[in-house]
Each structure stands twice: as structure tokens, then as C-alpha cells.
Amino acid sequence: MAQNKLNMKAEAKNLNxxxxxxxxxxxxxxxxxxxxxxxxxxGPSGCGKSTFLRCFNRMHDLxxxxxxxxxxxxxxxxxxxxxxxxxPIEVRMRISMVFQKPNPFPKSIYENVAYGLRVRGERSxxxxxxxxxxxxxxxxxxxxxxxxxxxxxxxxxGGQQQRLCIARAxxxxxxxxxxxxxxxxxxxxxTVNIEELMSGLKNKLSILIVTHxxxxxxxxxxxxxxxxxxxxxxxxxxxKIFTNPSKKETxxxxxxKFG
Amino acid sequence: MEQSKxxxxxxxxxxxxxxxxxxxxRAHKRNDFIFSSIGLLTITFAIxxxxxxxxxxxxxxxxxxxxxxxxxxxxxxxxxxxxLSAWVxxxxxxLVTFITAVPMGVAAGVYLEEYxxxxxxxxxxxxxxxxxxxxxxxxxxxxxxxxxxxxxxxGQTIVTAGxxxxxxxxxxxxxxxxxxxxxxxxxxxxxxxxxxxxxxQVVLHHVIQYSxxxxxxxxxxxxxxxxxxTAPIITVGALTxxxxxxxxxxxxxxxxISFEWLQSGFTVLPIQMFSWLSRxxxxxxxxxxxxxxxxxxxxLVMNGTAIWLRYRIRKNIKW
Numbered sequence: 001m002a003q004n005k006l007n008m009k010a011e012a013k014n015l016n017x018x019x020x021x022x023x024x025x026x027x028x029x030x031x032x033x034x035x036x037x038x039x040x041x042x043g044p045s046g047c048g049k050s051t052f053l054r055c056f057n058r059m060h061d062l063x064x065x066x067x068x069x070x071x072x073x074x075x076x077x078x079x080x081x082x083x084x085x086x087x088p089i090e091v092r093m094r095i096s097m098v099f100q101k102p103n104p105f106p107k108s109i110y111e112n113v114a115y116g117l118r119v120r121g122e123r124s125x126x127x128x129x130x131x132x133x134x135x136x137x138x139x140x141x142x143x144x145x146x147x148x149x150x151x152x153x154x155x156x157x158g159g160q161q162q163r164l165c166i167a168r169a170x171x172x173x174x175x176x177x178x179x180x181x182x183x184x185x186x187x188x189x190x191t192v193n194i195e196e197l198m199s200g201l202k203n204k205l206s207i208l209i210v211t212h213x214x215x216x217x218x219x220x221x222x223x224x225x226x227x228x229x230x231x232x233x234x235x236x237x238x239x240k241i242f243t244n245p246s247k248k249e250t251x252x253x254x255x256x257k258f259g
Numbered sequence: 260m261e262q263s264k265x266x267x268x269x270x271x272x273x274x275x276x277x278x279x280x281x282x283x284x285r286a287h288k289r290n291d292f293i294f295s296s297i298g299l300l301t302i303t304f305a306i307x308x309x310x311x312x313x314x315x316x317x318x319x320x321x322x323x324x325x326x327x328x329x330x331x332x333x334x335x336x337x338x339x340x341x342x343l344s345a346w347v348x349x350x351x352x353x354l355v356t357f358i359t360a361v362p363m364g365v366a367a368g369v370y371l372e373e374y375x376x377x378x379x380x381x382x383x384x385x386x387x388x389x390x391x392x393x394x395x396x397x398x399x400x401x402x403x404x405x406x407x408x409x410x411x412x413x414g415q416t417i418v419t420a421g422x423x424x425x426x427x428x429x430x431x432x433x434x435x436x437x438x439x440x441x442x443x444x445x446x447x448x449x450x451x452x453x454x455x456x457x458x459x460q461v462v463l464h465h466v467i468q469y470s471x472x473x474x475x476x477x478x479x480x481x482x483x484x485x486x487x488x489t490a491p492i493i494t495v496g497a498l499t500x501x502x503x504x505x506x507x508x509x510x511x512x513x514x515x516i517s518f519e520w521l522q523s524g525f526t527v528l529p530i531q532m533f534s535w536l537s538r539x540x541x542x543x544x545x546x547x548x549x550x551x552x553x554x555x556x557x558x559l560v561m562n563g564t565a566i567w568l569r570y571r572i573r574k575n576i577k578w
Binding site (some may be wrong): 089092095096104105115118152154169172 | 295363376377426444446448449450452453454456457460464465469575576577
């Protein structure tokens with residue numbers, strides 16, 4: 001078989017997570033994230049999948065009192081993303097994120113995409129111009145906005161705003177992109193656009209996506225992890241999970257008997 | 260008997276017939292009507308009071324409201340007296356107030372909201388700042404007299420008055436800065452952080468920019484309040500009769516900028532008005548009315564500008 005060699009891009013190892021109030025939201029979670037693959041996290045509301053996702057770029061550090069135990073290793077350099085000595089800002093520069101609701105800045109389309117580069121201190125106008133164009137093309141938005149880059153981002157439709165947020169996250173060449181239910185606030189056509197976009201993106205980077213929509217996970221992901229009550233119940237190739245899961249709980253959830 | 264009582268009680272909660280439903284709606288609407296009438300009445304009363312006061316002042320002071328009034332020094336003869344030294348004094352003091360209180364207030368607000376850890380100490384600071392906004396202004400005057408005049412030997416000068424009013428404005432700016440910052444959704448901050456922005460970058464590129472309208476409103480409202488303040492200014496030693504202007508801040512010899520005006524004695528509009536009011540001659544009361552009208556117009560213009568700026572800045576931001 002002419003299958004590419006499977007590289008591990010990141011790896012969560014025995015991860016526990018505690019919110020400031022002491023709630024243990026993740027219990028001994030482990031998960032591989034393969035390079036140039038889409039890994040989907042599914043499970044009922046409150047199972048900890050968003051919490052888990054937000055560990056990867058240390059979003060929890062923004063709110064005092066939250067605590068991690070365990071490791072998330074980022075390959076090939078084997079950096080433990082969760083280590084206290086690793087600056088969360090450095091982590092976020094390597095792992096970007098797209099949120100549930102489109103959250104463009106109240107700035108122009110151009111400035112939204114350029115912001116990640118500005119944060120990195122990029123001053124060359126032509127370099128930023130090129131990168132913005134590349135990112136907007138990568139997010140399949142270029143043709144729709146190329147004539148109005150200076151328009152306010154709020155003037156775009158919801159689906160366009162979300163693709164703008166993807167372009168913004170893409171402009172800085174991240175190694176992994178995190179998607180936190182990126183289509184739950186969008187209509188079906190915009191959802192299809194984003195799904196096609198993600199399938200194209202995996203040539204460039206690795207994707208970890210949280211989704212409530214099981215069909216979505218089945219359509220776009222290569223690997224699927226089922227979580228429940230803060231625990232990782234099962235992880236496997238998406239085909240396997242959806243056709244022949246090895247755990248009873250997973251099967252119940254997939255077939256709609258539960259959740 | 261027992262049964263009918265239960266029915267009556269029940270019907271209050273859940274009317275049965277269409278007629279009863281309509282009666283209930285009518286009763287509910289009556290409350291609507293009563294409340295909106297009371298509201299309209301109160302607001303009319305409030306606005307009318309201000310309007311009558313203003314019209315009265317303008318009518319009384321009308322003979323004096325001309326160009327001459329703004330270019331004349333105060334005088335023993337009412338007909339020659341003007342508000343030149345008063346409005347220049349007010350302007351210069353506002354300048355000192357603005358330069359000192361705005362950067363400090365905004366910085367303090369940003370620090371408390373974005374940087375300070377949330378613990379008992381910041382809670383105490385927060386309560387105190389909010390309380391300071393309600394402290395009577397005479398207290399600020401006494402504090403300033405002890406601190407600026409007697410301890411720092413700044414004298415009874417423009418710089419002292421400016422710092423005093425700055426102190427008075429500080430809590431207003433801090434509170435409004437914090438309110439404005441708090442209205443920025445978490446999602447916007449997270450978007451910036453997720454791109455690897457540092458806290459300072461998030462504050463500089465986003466937090467301050469998006470809360471600018473609210474901060475500006477707070478600044479202007481604080482300035483408008485400071486403009487009308489009399490008590491603390493009297494306490495730190497404003498003059499009531501002053502027939503000279505402070506030294507000009509721009510000079511013809513190098514280095515062309517002079518800060519001597521900071522050391523000058525001063526008066527301000529409300530004090531000028533007060534001093535004329537305390538004179539027995541009726542002619543001076545006309546001057547006082549004219550000065551009062553000028554103060555109210557200035558305040559209205561400042562508040563109007565604040566509303567307009569807020570509208571302009573927020574037009575492009577919606578969440």
C-alpha cells in the first residue's frame with residue numbers, strides 16, 4: 001500500500017486538568033495527534049472535549065487557578081506544551097485556534113488576517129500583503145474579499161467571518177490548528193464550505209477538532225476520539241469507530257442510544 | 260362558600276373565560292400606563308427645572324453676553340467687568356487636570372482590570388476607588404491644601420488647582436475605564452491570545468482601542484464636573500479678584516516654551532460667578548447670571564461632545 005508514513009505531531013499523556021474551583025475536568029486523558037490528519041473529539045456536552053482542546057494552546061492559563069497535570073508533547077522537538085517553563089505565548093504561536101462563534105476583531109478584513117503577523121513584529125508591508133493574500137486563499141475567502149480588504153470584518157456573513165478567522169489562524173503558519181465546534185453557529189452551506197476547507201488544510205498542518213455533530217466527524221476526520229465525563233473512552237481510526245467500535249459506550253453514543 | 264373562595268383565588272392565577280383573560284390584560288396594561296405616566300412626569304420635571312434655570316440665567320445675563328464680556332478683566336464697575344481671567348484660569352487648570360489625571364486614571368483602570376490579581380487587596384482598592392468617586396469635593400480641597408500647598412510648597416497656584424481637580428477626576432476616569440474594558444467580550448481577547456499576543460499587545464491593540472469610546476466619555480464627563488467645581492478650588496486658595504493673566508506658555512525667546520504660568524495665581528468661572536453674586540449691587544448679579552450661562556453652555560457642549568464621540572466610535576463596533 002502506498003500509504004504515507006504516519007508521524008505523530010503531538011501527544012497527550014495522562015493529562016489531568018483541574019479548574020480553579022477544584023473541579024477535575026479531565027481524568028488521565030491520553031491521545032495521539034497525527035501529522036497531516038484530522039482528529040475529531042466527540043462526546044456529549046460537558047464531557048470535557050472543549051476543555052481538552054483548550055489545553056493544547058494553554059488557553060486555560062488566561063484564568064488564574066486552573067491547573068494541569070501530565071503532558072502534551074509537541075513533536076518533533078518533544079516540547080511539553082504544559083510545562084511551566086514553556087511560555088504559553090510560544091505555544092500559541094505554534095498551535096492556532098478557531099473558536100465556536102466567529103470572533104473577528106472590529107477591524108478591517110486585512111488587519112484581522114495580518115494581526116498574527118503584527119504580534120510577531122512583522123513590519124514589511126509587502127511581506128504582510130503576501131501572507132494575507134496567501135492565508136485568505138488558503139481559507140477560500142480571497143475571491144470574495146479581494147476587492148474590499150479594507151472593509152470592516154463585521155460586514156461579512158457568518159460563514160465568511162468564520163473563514164476569516166481560519167485565515168487569521170492560518171497566516172502565521174501554525175503546526176496544529178484547533179477547531180472548537182467551528183460550524184455550530186453556521187448554516188449548512190457555510191458548514192460544507194468550512195468542512196471542505198479543513199480537508200484541504202490537512203496537507204499543510206495537523207487538525208484537532210471538537211464537534212457535536214457526529215456526521216461531521218465521520219465526514220471529515222481520519223481519527224476519532226470519544227470522550228465521556230472527562231475520560232477518554234476510545235480512540236481509533238474514524239472508520240473503525242463508526243463501523244465497529246470496540247467499547248459498548250462508544251457504540252451506544254454513535255448509534256444514538258445515548259447522548 | 261369554601262368552594263367559591265378557592266375558585267376566586269384560582270381565577271386570579273389562571274382566568275378561565277376569554278372575558279377574564281381580557282380583563283387581566285387590561286389590568287396589566289393599566290400598570291404599564293401608570294408607570295409610563297409617572298416616568299414621563301419625572302423626566303419632564305427634571306428637564307423643565309434645568310431649562311427654566313438656564314433660560315432664567317440667559318435672560319438675566321443677556322445684556323452682558325457679548326464679546327466684551329469674554330475679553331474684559333473683572334472691575335469695580337459692573338459695566339466694565341468681564342470673565343477674561345476666569346475663563347483663562349479655568350482653561351489652564353483644565354489643561355493641568357487633563358494632563359495629570361487622564362494618563363494616571365486610564366493606566367490605573369487598565370491595570371486593575373487586566374493585570375492586577377483578583378484577591379482581597381484588589382477588592383479593597385476597588386471599593387475605595389468607587390467610594391472616592393462619591394467623596395464630597397471639599398474633602399479633596401482640604402487634602403490638596405495640606406498636601407500640595409503646605410507639604411509640597413506648590414503654593415496657591417494653577418498647578419495646585421489643576422492637581423486638586425485631577426485628584427477629583429481620577430476615580431471617575433478609573434471607574435469608567437474599567438466599565439468600558441469589561442464590556443469587551445472574552446471571545447475577542449481569546450482570539451488575540453490564541454494568535455500568541457502578549458498581555459501588553461492585547462491591551463494596546465485591542466482592549467484600549469475598543470474601549471476608547473467609553474474611556475473618552477468618562478474623561479469628558481469628569482472634566483465637565485471638574486469645570487464646575489468651586490469648593491476645593493476655594494479651599495486651595497483661588498483669588499476672587501484678579502486683573503492679570505498668567506504668563507503666556509509660548510514666549511518669543513528660546514526655548515519658546517515657558518512653564519511660569521503654572522506658578523501663577525488664578526481664578527475660575529464658578530468662583531467669579533460666586534464673587535459677583537455676593538456683591539450687593541444688582542448690576543453685578545447680571546454679570547453673575549451671564550457667567551452662569553457660560554458655565555452651563557460649556558458643560559452642555561462637553562457632554563454633547565462626549566455623547567457624539569461615543570456614538571462615532573461605537574458605530575463600527577458591535578457585539
